[in-house]
Amino acid sequence: MKKRTVKLALGQFESIQGDTRANLAKMLEMTDRAAEAGADLVVFPELAYSGYFCPSYQMQQLAEPQDGPFVQQLRKKAQEKRIHIIAGYPEAGPVTGKMYNSCIFVDDDGNIIENMRKVYSWGEEKLKFAEGKRYPVVKTKFGNVGMLICYDVEYPEPARIEALKGAEIIIDCSVWSINPAEHRWHVDLQANALFNLLFVAGCNTVGDNLCGSSMVVGPDGEIRAMASRTEEELLIHEIDLGEILEIRSRIPYINDFKEDTFSMDALNKY
Numbered sequence: 001m002k003k004r005t006v007k008l009a010l011g012q013f014e015s016i017q018g019d020t021r022a023n024l025a026k027m028l029e030m031t032d033r034a035a036e037a038g039a040d041l042v043v044f045p046e047l048a049y050s051g052y053f054c055p056s057y058q059m060q061q062l063a064e065p066q067d068g069p070f071v072q073q074l075r076k077k078a079q080e081k082r083i084h085i086i087a088g089y090p091e092a093g094p095v096t097g098k099m100y101n102s103c104i105f106v107d108d109d110g111n112i113i114e115n116m117r118k119v120y121s122w123g124e125e126k127l128k129f130a131e132g133k134r135y136p137v138v139k140t141k142f143g144n145v146g147m148l149i150c151y152d153v154e155y156p157e158p159a160r161i162e163a164l165k166g167a168e169i170i171i172d173c174s175v176w177s178i179n180p181a182e183h184r185w186h187v188d189l190q191a192n193a194l195f196n197l198l199f200v201a202g203c204n205t206v207g208d209n210l211c212g213s214s215m216v217v218g219p220d221g222e223i224r225a226m227a228s229r230t231e232e233e234l235l236i237h238e239i240d241l242g243e244i245l246e247i248r249s250r251i252p253y254i255n256d257f258k259e260d261t262f263s264m265d266a267l268n269k270y
Contacts, residue, residue, distance in 0.1 A: 105147065145169050170200045202214060
């Protein structure tokens with residue numbers, strides 16, 4: 001089996017609500033450490049730049065366009081350190097007052113290669129954010145990467161759509177609370193990995209009653225690495241994408257899946 005190794009870094013930290021300068025500084029510092037450790041990709045949580053709990057008006061003031069100062073700083077750092085970066089931020093839409101809960105994906109040349117807008121809004125998020133409509137899969141030099149944001153991973157269809165579009169790793173950037181941690185955070189990440197026989201990496205936040213436990217799950221559904229439940233941590237773990245073919249040869253979920261029992265028109269619009 002040919003090895004295709006990828007070193008992932010999950011930057012689990014507590015965002016300071018409304019303090020974009022402090023949050024960006026933390027992300028840049030963690031990116032430096034991830035690059036020094038030889039990581040191919042460093043990931044940060046949902047709305048890591050602003051904090052998740054800002055009221056709507058404050059979030060509107062913090063929101064930036066897709067290539068605003070926040071993303072420009074990430075692009076510069078990615079190019080300088082030769083590392084890919086995924087990070088959550090409030091994205092200002094083209095119309096004043098319209099914003100999205102988004103994650104930017106920057107490659108190691110400093111190019112924006114994707115900007116995902118969260119599709120499923122949880123609870124009061126609907127009062128703040130417009131919703132996205134796509135489940136993107138990005139071809140990178142180290143593999144095909146699917147993107148989800150928090151609540152998106154609680155539905156089986158988004159990960160399956162990305163698997164059918166060729167994803168080998170699905171990244172889920174989240175802000176996940178303590179109470180549902182065991183029966184939803186762990187289970188959702190593991191189930192999506194197992195059902196689709198691919199790697200899933202969930203990057204979560206700590207503080208504010210949040211459960212941490214950022215993790216990397218293998219295509220067999222087993223947790224390969226997990227961060228602290230309470231502490232900031234840069235979790236670094238190397239995976240081998242060659243495992244996907246080996247496991248799919250033993251567990252035929254993908255081969256046996258009957259795509260023709262679903263509407264391909266509905267699938268192809270994402």
